[in-house]
Amino acid sequence: MSDVHLIRVVVNGEPREAAVEARRTLADVLRHDLGYTGTHVGCEHGICGACTVLVDGAPTRACLMFGVQADDCEIETVEGLADGDELNALQEAFSAHHGLQCGFCTPGFLMLATALLRENPSPSDAEIRDAMASNLCRCTGYQGILEAVRAAADGR
Amino acid sequence: MTLRREDERLLRGRGHFVDDVNRPGQLWLRVVRASVAHARLLAVDTTAARALPGVHAALSAADLPDLPSIPLRLGPFEEDLAPFLQPPLARDRVRYVGEPVAVVCAEDPYLAEDAAERVRVEYDELDPVLDARTGAADGAPALRDGHGNECSTLRRGYGDVEAAFARAADVISLELHVGRHSAVPLETRGVVAEHDPGEDRFTVWGMTKVPHFNRGILAAALGVPPERVSVRRADAGGGFGARGELYPEDVLVPFLARRAGRPVKWIEDRAEHLVACNHSREQLHRIEAAFDDEHALLALRDELWHDNGAYLRTHGVVVAELTLAMLPGPYRVPAYAGVAHVVLTNKTPCGTYRAPGRFEGTFARERLLDAAAGRLGVDPLDLRRRNLLRPDELPHERPLPVLGHDMVIDVGDVPGLLERTLEAADFETWREEAAAARAAGRPVGCGIGVFMEKSGGGEFEAAGVSVSEAGEVAVRSGAASLGQGIETTLAAVAAEVLGLEQSAVSVRVGDTDLVAHGVGSWASRSTVMAGGAVRLAAEATADQARRVAAALLEADPADLRLRDGRVEVAGSPGRGVALGEVAAACDPVSSARRGDPPGLGAERTFAGAPMTYPYGIHLAQVEIDPETGGVQVRRYFVGYEVGRAITRALVEGQLRGGAAQGVGGALLEEFRYGDSGQPLAASFMDYLLPTAAEMPPVGTLIREDAPSPGNPLGAKGAGEGGVTGAGAALAGAVDDALGVHGGVRRTPMSPERLHALLADRPREPAGAAADARNR
Numbered sequence: 022m023s024d025v026h027l028i029r030v031v032v033n034g035e036p037r038e039a040a041v042e043a044r045r046t047l048a049d050v051l052r053h054d055l056g057y058t059g060t061h062v063g064c065e066h067g068i069c070g071a072c073t074v075l076v077d078g079a080p081t082r083a084c085l086m087f088g089v090q091a092d093d094c095e096i097e098t099v100e101g102l103a104d105g106d107e108l109n110a111l112q113e114a115f116s117a118h119h120g121l122q123c124g125f126c127t128p129g130f131l132m133l134a135t136a137l138l139r140e141n142p143s144p145s146d147a148e149i150r151d152a153m154a155s156n157l158c159r160c161t162g163y164q165g166i167l168e169a170v171r172a173a174a175d176g177r
Numbered sequence: 178m179t180l181r182r183e184d185e186r187l188l189r190g191r192g193h194f195v196d197d198v199n200r201p202g203q204l205w206l207r208v209v210r211a212s213v214a215h216a217r218l219l220a221v222d223t224t225a226a227r228a229l230p231g232v233h234a235a236l237s238a239a240d241l242p243d244l245p246s247i248p249l250r251l252g253p254f255e256e257d258l259a260p261f262l263q264p265p266l267a268r269d270r271v272r273y274v275g276e277p278v279a280v281v282c283a284e285d286p287y288l289a290e291d292a293a294e295r296v297r298v299e300y301d302e303l304d305p306v307l308d309a310r311t312g313a314a315d316g317a318p319a320l321r322d323g324h325g326n327e328c329s330t331l332r333r334g335y336g337d338v339e340a341a342f343a344r345a346a347d348v349i350s351l352e353l354h355v356g357r358h359s360a361v362p363l364e365t366r367g368v369v370a371e372h373d374p375g376e377d378r379f380t381v382w383g384m385t386k387v388p389h390f391n392r393g394i395l396a397a398a399l400g401v402p403p404e405r406v407s408v409r410r411a412d413a414g415g416g417f418g419a420r421g422e423l424y425p426e427d428v429l430v431p432f433l434a435r436r437a438g439r440p441v442k443w444i445e446d447r448a449e450h451l452v453a454c455n456h457s458r459e460q461l462h463r464i465e466a467a468f469d470d471e472h473a474l475l476a477l478r479d480e481l482w483h484d485n486g487a488y489l490r491t492h493g494v495v496v497a498e499l500t501l502a503m504l505p506g507p508y509r510v511p512a513y514a515g516v517a518h519v520v521l522t523n524k525t526p527c528g529t530y531r532a533p534g535r536f537e538g539t540f541a542r543e544r545l546l547d548a549a550a551g552r553l554g555v556d557p558l559d560l561r562r563r564n565l566l567r568p569d570e571l572p573h574e575r576p577l578p579v580l581g582h583d584m585v586i587d588v589g590d591v592p593g594l595l596e597r598t599l600e601a602a603d604f605e606t607w608r609e610e611a612a613a614a615r616a617a618g619r620p621v622g623c624g625i626g627v628f629m630e631k632s633g634g635g636e637f638e639a640a641g642v643s644v645s646e647a648g649e650v651a652v653r654s655g656a657a658s659l660g661q662g663i664e665t666t667l668a669a670v671a672a673e674v675l676g677l678e679q680s681a682v683s684v685r686v687g688d689t690d691l692v693a694h695g696v697g698s699w700a701s702r703s704t705v706m707a708g709g710a711v712r713l714a715a716e717a718t719a720d721q722a723r724r725v726a727a728a729l730l731e732a733d734p735a736d737l738r739l740r741d742g743r744v745e746v747a748g749s750p751g752r753g754v755a756l757g758e759v760a761a762a763c764d765p766v767s768s769a770r771r772g773d774p775p776g777l778g779a780e781r782t783f784a785g786a787p788m789t790y791p792y793g794i795h796l797a798q799v800e801i802d803p804e805t806g807g808v809q810v811r812r813y814f815v816g817y818e819v820g821r822a823i824t825r826a827l828v829e830g831q832l833r834g835g836a837a838q839g840v841g842g843a844l845l846e847e848f849r850y851g852d853s854g855q856p857l858a859a860s861f862m863d864y865l866l867p868t869a870a871e872m873p874p875v876g877t878l879i880r881e882d883a884p885s886p887g888n889p890l891g892a893k894g895a896g897e898g899g900v901t902g903a904g905a906a907l908a909g910a911v912d913d914a915l916g917v918h919g920g921v922r923r924t925p926m927s928p929e930r931l932h933a934l935l936a937d938r939p940r941e942p943a944g945a946a947a948d949a950r951n952r
Contacts, residue, residue, distance in 0.1 A: 042287065044287060045287070049286075052196070052197075053199070057190070058190070058194075058196075058197040059189065059190015059191065059192075060190070061194070061196075061363075061364065061414070062196070063363045063364065063365070063414075063447065064447040064860075064861050065446055065447055066447065066448075066860055066861065066862070068860070068861035068862060069363060069447075069861060071363060098190065099188075099189065099190035100189065100190045100191075102188075102189075103188075103189055108179075108185070108188055108189070112188040112189075113179075115184075115188060116179040116180045116181070116184040116185075116188060117179075117180060119180055119181075119826050119827070119829070119830045121184065121187055121188070122415070122660040122661065122662065122830060122834060123187075123362070123363070123364070123412070123413060123414045123415045123659065123660025124183065124184075124186075124187025124188070124192050124412065124414075124660065125192075125194065125362075125363045125364040125412075125414030125415065125660070126363050126414075127187055127188060128190050131188070150869050150870060151870070153869040154868040154869040154870035155868075156868075157363060157861070157866050157868060158363065159361065159362055159363045159415045159417075159834075159837075159838070159866065160363075160415055160660055160830075160834045161830060161833065161834050161837070162833035162834045162835075162836055162837035162872055162875055162899075163837065163868070163869040163872045164833050164872070164874050164875060165830065165833070166869065167869060
């Protein structure tokens with residue numbers, strides 16, 4: 022395929038470049054071209070949200086965006102959350118409240134919750150539920166996820 | 178410190194899922210799937226696909242030697258099922274939309290998809306069979322020449338059912354339909370395979386569930402001894418019964434890797450998953466109960482049609498068999514007759530899904546009891562209290578074989594759990610709330626599902642424990658990690674025996690090179706079976722440590738205790754030696770002098786454990802929107818007896834997550850088909866999984882009152898009871914809200930179906946007097 026474009030992105034603060042076909046999704050660029058395999062692909066049609074990353078701060082389905090559309094964007098993925106050896110408060114809360122089982126949807130939920138808490142540091146329970154209803158989890162029944170986001174918001 | 182040892186890697190995005198596996202030089206495989214439900218396959222033309230630059234191969238069954246059909250994993254079954262097994266690629270005929278007809282390998286997955294679209298398939302369409310009952314009848318189109326569509330007829334029962342019905346004071350009958358839905362894990366399936374031509378050896382990633390079994394079948398299909406196939410561990414994005422069985426793609430990918438001389442990778446997309454991975458659950462039941470004049474059950478009779486889709490897969494007819502065997506559940510049923518017609522139809526083939534046969538059978542039986550309570554004018558709770566098996570009636574044997582073994586309900590107190598659960602949930606208050614809401618014109622109702630589960634049992638499991646000179650303990654087992662937290666559970670079992678913190682124990686599972694023989698993770702068996710094996714291996718390791726330390730400490734082994742990573746003389750904590758030093762003393766030369774194998778550690782097999790029977794109660798409160806027919810689940814509660822909870826938070830997680838899947842199956846999820854056999858739920862816009870908006874908090878009561886006598890941990894599996902009673906409890910709650918007993922006859926209780934029920938309901942709820950008396 023000759024339809025290749027050079028894109029520049031900043032992923033978790035690190036400048037990266039990739040040569041990608043116009044039709045290549047951002048999810049594939051992140052996972053397969055740049056090695057950020059923490060971002061998962063669950064449906065490729067924008068429903069499940071497992072591929073949620075932050076693009077210039079906004080939670081985005083990486084399966085519904087082409088890599089070329091992310092040219093010059095700043096992208097945050099699950100790999101950027103922890104501070105070195107320390108999990109961040111949201112990650113800690115997900116574990117403490119058993120907000121993950123298989124862990125496949127977890128990166129998407131973590132990024133979604135990260136964006137929620139930045140935008141609204143003191144969300145109500147209803148606001149948390151409403152935001153988290155954007156993504157699908159098949160293991161937990163969501164309760165642990167909602168409790169984890171609540172705990173992270175409350176600084177517990 | 179994370180709650181589970183799996184959490185750290187998963188929270189950092191460092192899990193190792195199958196699509197994270199990339200091998201140098203790999204090709205990407207794409208499956209070309211049948212676009213029609215039933216047709217003679219006239220021609221598959223791959224010329225245009227092969228002409229595309231970057232395409233390495235495009236093959237149909239005609240280009241491949243006869244790959245054997247995918248065999249049964251479970252059995253024995255009474256009838257010869259071989260004619261109904263699925264070939265890896267369709268030959269001559271296609272029988273469901275989504276059936277593999279060709280494969281394409283290319284340098285890149287996008288290119289592989291382009292090429293797959295260029296494969297031309299010519300069909301001569303046949304009439305499809307889309308309903309099990311009519312499909313089993315004479316004159317229905319046949320899926321196979323020379324065979325009827327009813328591939329197996331199972332009969333189970335005991336006692337004189339005819340006589341019981343003849344003398345019954347009341348007979349209640351219902352026809353019920355359980356909708357077609359399935360596991361739908363959030364990670365789709367995938368396989369990566371690599372072939373080493375020098376040694377004719379295969380390495381395969383992605384078959385997480387029963388790695389040793391799959392290795393054996395794969396080796397046979399590839400024509401190599403099993404030792405030349407290694408199945409490697411991968412994290413799995415949920416299993417629930419469907420993932421990790423051997424599917425056509427699992428054979429095709431390694432086969433093509435050898436043929437291509439390059440690694441091959443296949444990652445299923447979601448649209449494929451919904452038509453390719455096992456469906457489950459769809460059954461039609463005609464069930465009836467005979468009661469005496471004191472409301473005691475005299476007999477149960479059930480005839481069911483199990484719509485298995487186009488082929489039998491690895492599970493054979495076990496779901497129908499389990500449905501029949503578990504149908505009487507935790508009740509005193511003096512006589513029982515069940516018939517299951519397993520019918521093949523032009524839909525995606527079926528397998529097990531969490532609580533196979535129990536979700537379906539519990540729905541049927543509990544619906545019948547709800548309908549009976551309405552007819553008899555008694556409280557549905559009292560009717561259940563009247564008929565549940567009492568503790569003094571156990572062990573209770575039922576000659577209802579599953580996979581060749583009769584049922585023996587070992588220990589328990591179901592009536593006791595019922596009362597404790599009602600109290601813990603404060604169910605009386607739920608009912609009062611619902612009654613008050615109904616009085617105010619809002620359709621709110623409460624329902625209950627009481628059920629018997631099964632877990633563990635059968636076959637064996639292997640585990641090894643080894644201690645390094647640094648004192649680190651490594652556990653390995655034939656189980657598989659599917660997200661259930663088995664690594665944490667096995668670490669807890671080993672740590673307890675060896676007197677260590679769990680953090681000092683590492684666990685590896687899911688790789689065929691870890692233990693010579695292994696079985697895997699299904700049927701809520703891993704805690705019971707792998708946990709049992711780890712316990713035996715850890716105990717043998719502890720014995721060895723005491724024996725070796727005794728010589729080092731000049732003490733009697735009987736006086737030594739394992740504590741905090743040391744072997745110490747009881748009563749003199751200062752006198753002891755670190756576990757790592759004991760391991761160092763087990764160097765090969767010293768061990769040989771003692772007549773031991775080298776190293777501190779042991780491998781053990783746990784076998785012969787009987788099936789265990791956990792049991793539980795589901796409670797639901799719902800509100801129906803009279804305008805839309807939508808159901809809001811307001812309250813949910815699960816009470817469950819697990820024998821022993823190794824890690825309580827994980828058991829609770831299993832119950833909550835199971836309940837969400839139950840809500841999905843009861844209210845939202847359905848694989849529907851159009852008249853021509855086209856699947857109508859081909860994306861997540863049509864196949865609706867519950868979101869956080871649909872799930873209320875799920876209360877739980879986890880009891881350990883009846884440890885299983887049949888395994889060293891006393892555990893009963895916890896993986897399935899979260900889902901088993903959901904269809905029953907939610908249907909009961911909808912009935913209660915509408916004031917009709919046994920009104921819900923079909924799942925999922927979708928808005929359109931409830932809208933019809935709402936339109937049909939009597940202005941004055943039926944049995945309003947009984948309602949006032951009993952609620």
